[in-house]
Amino acid sequence: METIDYRAEDLSDARFVVSPLGHLIHGVHDGPCSRHSPWRRRWWTRARRQVSASSGRLIPLINRAHPDAPAFLPLAIAGPDPAPAFEQELDQLRATPPHLLGFRLATAAARTDDADRLIRGLRNQEDAAMRAVVDGLLALYRAALMPDWPEISQRLHRDVAAHQRQEQRTGTQAMLTNLHPDIAWRAVGEPALGSLILSPCLFGQQRAHAGPGSDGSRVVIYPAAEPDPGGPGGPADDHLAALLGPGRAAALRALRTPSSTSGLARRLAISVPMASTHAALLRNAGLVATTRDGKSVRHELTPVGQQLVELNP
Structure with missing residues (x-):
């Protein structure tokens, strides 16, 4: 006590x-x-x-x-x-x-x-x-x-x-x-x-x-x-987390609504560098697409990423 x-x-x-x-x-x-x-x-x-x-x-x-x-x-x-x-x-x-x-x-x-x-x-x-x-x-x-x-x-x-x-x-x-x-x-x-x-x-x-x-x-x-x-x-029932890891699975689900890197960080309560790392890894896996407009970026799900999230809400 x-x-x-x-x-x-x-x-x-x-x-x-x-x-x-x-x-x-x-x-x-x-x-x-x-x-x-x-x-x-x-x-x-x-x-x-x-x-x-x-x-x-x-x-x-x-x-x-x-x-x-x-x-x-x-x-x-x-x-x-x-x-x-x-x-x-x-x-x-x-x-x-x-x-x-x-x-x-x-x-x-x-x-x-x-x-x-x-x-x-x-x-x-x-x-x-x-x-x-x-x-x-x-x-x-x-x-x-x-x-x-x-x-x-x-x-x-x-x-x-x-x-x-x-x-x-x-x-x-x-x-x-x-x-x-x-x-x-x-x-x-x-x-x-x-x-x-x-x-x-x-x-x-x-x-x-x-x-x-x-x-x-x-x-x-x-x-x-x-x-x-x-x-x-x-987590034992979370097949998406088992596939990607809990952090990247949370980031993928958060991008059901497209977001900037700082916006993703706020949604997940993590640092901006960590959010950038998650987005880069998901992009390299073909699950997220990133477009740049000047100094800002916009992350959104690819069709494959969208399908993964829909199958594992």
């Missing part, structure tokens, strides 16, 4: 954040919380095949953290954007004092020479060590999570929308009380405790986690209310 202190004033500052960086860290962390998530099992079984020795070099560092949750997970979830792009979260992590990240990681038990060397660099405030962490996370994200993030993000946004509807009906305090049975809320007085960030997670279904963010916020990572992915209506 995770007990979280709050003041009455904090309730007005409670907000949701859907975090790709938080999911990446939780997803590759082989702890009991992640192992009990059917979503994480299915995703990691497939995604780990795409991870090379170079793109996966941070996995030992992530897995040396506390056995129940990565030590620096809350540091990755901050900032004002409720649906940040992965690059925005890397900027947030890059702005974190290196020694703070090094301290969080140094408290863990698992040890490897490379991880120890990197942690020493962080604790010594070495910019090169922080760059290695940021570059390593970016490589891991591109290899493992980026193709699937649109599908995962959509499910997380549905969870957030459900809690926001409850908040409108019953108030913030009642919504927080029903957020997850693993969380207990305790009202306290002064001093100020900082803003409250609520972040749903598909990859950690065993329990909730709370911790301080790098900006003084308090981050609560809670299991998203989602069905087993192998059940009816889940």
Whole structure:
């Protein structure tokens, strides 16, 4: 049970954040919380095949953290954007004092020479060590999570929308009380405790986690209310996602209405570069046609792409 202190004033500052960086860290962390998530099992079984020795070099560092949750997970979830792009979260992590990240990681038990060397660099405030962490996370994200993030993000946004509807009906305090049975809320007085960030997670279904963010916020990572992915209506029934991958399948379906690259990014709640990558891969497969008018582009389904979507709505 995770007990979280709050003041009455904090309730007005409670907000949701859907975090790709938080999911990446939780997803590759082989702890009991992640192992009990059917979503994480299915995703990691497939995604780990795409991870090379170079793109996966941070996995030992992530897995040396506390056995129940990565030590620096809350540091990755901050900032004002409720649906940040992965690059925005890397900027947030890059702005974190290196020694703070090094301290969080140094408290863990698992040890490897490379991880120890990197942690020493962080604790010594070495910019090169922080760059290695940021570059390593970016490589891991591109290899493992980026193709699937649109599908995962959509499910997380549905969870957030459900809690926001409850908040409108019953108030913030009642919504927080029903957020997850693993969380207990305790009202306290002064001093100020900082803003409250609520972040749903598909990859950690065993329990909730709370911790301080790098900006003084308090981050609560809670299991998203989602069905087993192998059940009816889940990805196991999605033949288009099985063929193209969840991310590209979501992009193809989104282009039932033609769109620019930035418009596609907004529809899928992803970054513009990621939307451009999806569109290029679908174009190379003959499923999407792209026309250019000056600096703007327009993506639309080809007849083959249209037929695939109609057969797999």
